[in-house]
Amino acid sequence: MxxxxxxxxxxxxxxxxxxxxxxxxxxxxxxxxxxxxxxxxxxxxxxxxxxxxxxxxxxxxxxxxxxxxxxxxxxxxxxxxxxxxxxxxxxxxxELFSGVENLWGQIVRSAEAGIVPHRPMPELVATFLVDVFVLSTVLAAALIEYDKGRPPVRLFVPALVLAVAAAVAWPQAHPTTRWFPADGRWAAVCDTLLGLALGMTFGLASAAIGSTVRRSVARMRQPAADCPTATAPAASHTQQKVDARGTQSRLSLPSVRADPYWLSAGCIGGQFGTGAAAVICGGALVAICITAPLRRRLPPSAWLLIGALVWLAAGLR
Ligand SMILES: [Zn+2]
Structure with missing residues (x-):
């Protein structure tokens, strides 16, 4: 009850x-x-x-x-x-009710009755609070992307600061991955910063690759539109060519500015650590690139949010 x-x-x-x-x-x-x-x-x-x-x-x-x-x-x-x-x-x-002995852990020891948190309650509550703060930020970013808007950088600042500050101030609240070679405060801080950097790198990579995939698919879909009509004057034809080359040459920077979901990836990587950054952000990168032509149907930050929830459900925290 x-x-x-x-x-x-x-x-x-x-x-x-x-x-x-x-x-x-x-x-x-x-x-x-x-x-x-x-x-x-x-x-x-x-x-x-x-x-x-x-x-x-x-x-x-x-x-x-x-x-x-x-x-x-x-x-x-x-x-x-x-x-x-x-x-x-x-x-x-x-996390909270099962003491981080989450889904997988529960299945493994389903024969044993009762819930015994294997970490003290204050630590669990701190982990839970920072996690939901970060995930709420990513959800907000996903909703703004769904509206075809651009999440402003200041949306991510509190979550990024909180993830790093929590690891510095209370490393117990940042459970490092089991395979992480060290333990304690510096391990938590290193895990956070490495995860942050890794997440952002994957986010930037998927923004660049995703936009390239989208562009080439768009080019394949409309060969007829690009073909100038016989009556078109030569001057406008040249102008079209210059425009096409202009948009091609400035490929990465505007697309990165237009897709700040690398900051969502940074939030996830920073809060859930290096392993999560590699798996969740790497997985999201693949998903974003594959679905790049129809990307607007599921915003990139939504992939990251779903990835983080699956990560938690799999008991990898
Ligand atoms: Zn009214």
Whole structure:
């Protein structure tokens, strides 16, 4: 019963964070303040009372309509709140409630009853909090990418600083991979910094390779469009050629600027360590490059988020 209450509590906190992410995802790319003004109806501009702002539940009670003016409220709000709550609950079940003896560990010792955390509770809570902070940041980035926006660099700063600071201040809260050759504070810091660098490198590589794949697929798909008509004047033909060469020569830098998901990869690598950076970010790199032509359907940061959850579920933390 205690565990059920804790699970509900985790879900509720996740939904509240999701409610905040809705605000972040809308306002941050538009350069707006995320604190002021408070939540208001976009149609009638009136502030939303706290009892109409309860994640998921208020949307259901109000039947997706503003209480004052009846304007429809997008289903995106409860969906994002539920998604965030699901991430919190998943990480909670995998780390907090099972004492990092997660899915794989539980299957192995399913015969033994009871849950005995093999690490002290404060450490588990610290790991859990930093993990959900980093994953919420990556989820926000994925949602901005889904909206075809560009996640601003300042979105990632708190998560990156927190991941490094947590490893320095409380190395026990940063469990290093089992195969990591050292232990203690410096091992945790090295693991974080190496993971960060590795994640960012993979992210940058996949941005460059992904955009090259997309470009060549686009070129293969429209040979007819590139072919100038017989009546086209010679001058515009030359101009077209110059433009084509111009876009080809500045391939990497704008695509890197337009795809800052290498910062998401850095967040994942920094928080989950070197091994996770290699597997999750390397796997995401392959997935992003393969799906580059249809990439907008699943944003790159979403691949990283799913990879991190699978990593946790596999008990590799
Ligand atoms: Zn309204």
């Amino acid at each position: 205690g565990w059920l209450l804790l699970a509900l509590w985790t879900f509720a906190i996740g939904a509240l964070v999701g409610s905040f992410l809705n605000v972040v995802v809308y306002r941050l790319p538009r350069g707006m303040s995320i604190v002021w003004p408070g939540s208001h109806c976009p149609a009638c501009r009136r502030p939303i009372a706290w009892y109409d702002n309860i994640p998921v539940l208020s949307w259901l009670v109000l039947r997706a309509k503003c209480r004052r003016c009846g304007a429809p409220i997008s289903a995106r709000y409860p969906v994002v709140e539920s998604l965030t709550a699901a991430v919190f609950l998943t990480v909670g079940l995998l």
